[in-house]
Amino acid sequence: MLFDILFKTGVSTLRKYLTETLTSCGYAEQVEGEDYIYFKGTLPVLVCAHMDVVHTEKLTDLVWDKENGILWSPQGLGADDRAGILAILSLVNQGHRPHVLFLDKEERGCIGAKAAAKELPAPAVHFVLEFDRRGKEDCVFYQCDNPEFTEYVKGFGFKTALGSCSDISHLCPTWGIAGANLSVGYYHEHTKTEFLRLAELNATIEKAAKILSSLPQKPFKYIAKVYPKAAVTVYDEDFWNKWSNAGYGYYGGGVYTKKSNKKRTTHYSKTGSSFLYPDSITSTSLLGLLQEFDSSLEVDIDYIEDILWAHRREIREVLASENLESVLLYILDVWESETEGVIVKIE
Numbered sequence: 138m139l140f141d142i143l144f145k146t147g148v149s150t151l152r153k154y155l156t157e158t159l160t161s162c163g164y165a166e167q168v169e170g171e172d173y174i175y176f177k178g179t180l181p182v183l184v185c186a187h188m189d190v191v192h193t194e195k196l197t198d199l200v201w202d203k204e205n206g207i208l209w210s211p212q213g214l215g216a217d218d219r220a221g222i223l224a225i226l227s228l229v230n231q232g233h234r235p236h237v238l239f240l241d242k243e244e245r246g247c248i249g250a251k252a253a254a255k256e257l258p259a260p261a262v263h264f265v266l267e268f269d270r271r272g273k274e275d276c277v278f279y280q281c282d283n284p285e286f287t288e289y290v291k292g293f294g295f296k297t298a299l300g301s302c303s304d305i306s307h308l309c310p311t312w313g314i315a316g317a318n319l320s321v322g323y324y325h326e327h328t329k330t331e332f333l334r335l336a337e338l339n340a341t342i343e344k345a346a347k348i349l350s351s352l353p354q355k356p357f358k359y360i361a362k363v364y365p366k367a368a369v370t371v372y373d374e375d376f377w378n379k380w381s382n383a384g385y386g387y388y389g390g391g392v393y394t395k396k397s398n399k400k401r402t403t404h405y406s407k408t409g410s411s412f413l414y415p416d417s418i419t420s421t422s423l424l425g426l427l428q429e430f431d432s433s434l435e436v437d438i439d440y441i442e443d444i445l446w447a448h449r450r451e452i453r454e455v456l457a458s459e460n461l462e463s464v465l466l467y468i469l470d471v472w473e474s475e476t477e478g479v480i481v482k483i484e
Contacts (some may be wrong), residue, residue, distance in 0.1 A: 143219045145196050146190045162229050172241040172249035181263045183236040185236035186221030187243035191327045209332035216323035216333040221268030224321055227342045233349045236260050242302050250304035254311035263356040267305045271319040273337035279306045286315040300465045315357035330465030444468050
């Protein structure tokens, strides 16, 4: 019954169920925003997850693959982030009473989180835990750089990972509170082959329960990462059409500019459609920087440039408000998404 509600219902039905459930558990003080619901708890921790999913086809079939220990659906499971909702409900059912924030429209640009950060006063909590990360033991801090908080979360069995953006990317800096996004066992999110490893979700729930049972005495403040700014030129999508019509073009893997006739030493994709051209960092250097993050990465120039083109809109948005380092994190996040887990074959 619970799984049917979590995975087969839309946001409005789920929202009503969550409100009724938490009210019955003693959450008397609530704030309802257009795209969020906040429940004031008694523990100095806020937990959050988002109610929306990317899949538009109505889910009618839930498949439990006992041999592989995974849950999936041919219509697209939506474990991103209904698994996070399940994690929070499980913690509440165990008797924990953290502050709870359920958000909507995360997949459309963290709209609910942006509204909650603006409309809600900063809650009196020591830190924020989000349950919206793929895999089994990741903890992602995004632009929060509080070493003490990082070590605290890792002490419960999580491993630091990189990510591009999620709801806490907006909540935490606005409120000045440190936060982490924890793995909840889903893989291949945003695809029809998405699946959920329930054992990995349960492992995170157990770790989170231990966190809530042994809270620190002091809060962890949000400390923003500081990066050196890189000079970046971002071109419109029709840039290359205008370039070609103007009679410029490619030569030997580079591009000549009209003013100086100077060749720019950026490696271009096979389609000739790259749009991101740092003045100080070439795509070869991007590859080097990514491998510095993790020397085991099996990526090459062509793969990086495919991401730069296929995800041009998202990366342009990252650049508009952040910096080149964030682009590196975004590329790595895409790589992890495409290479982790197992492939679920749908016949």
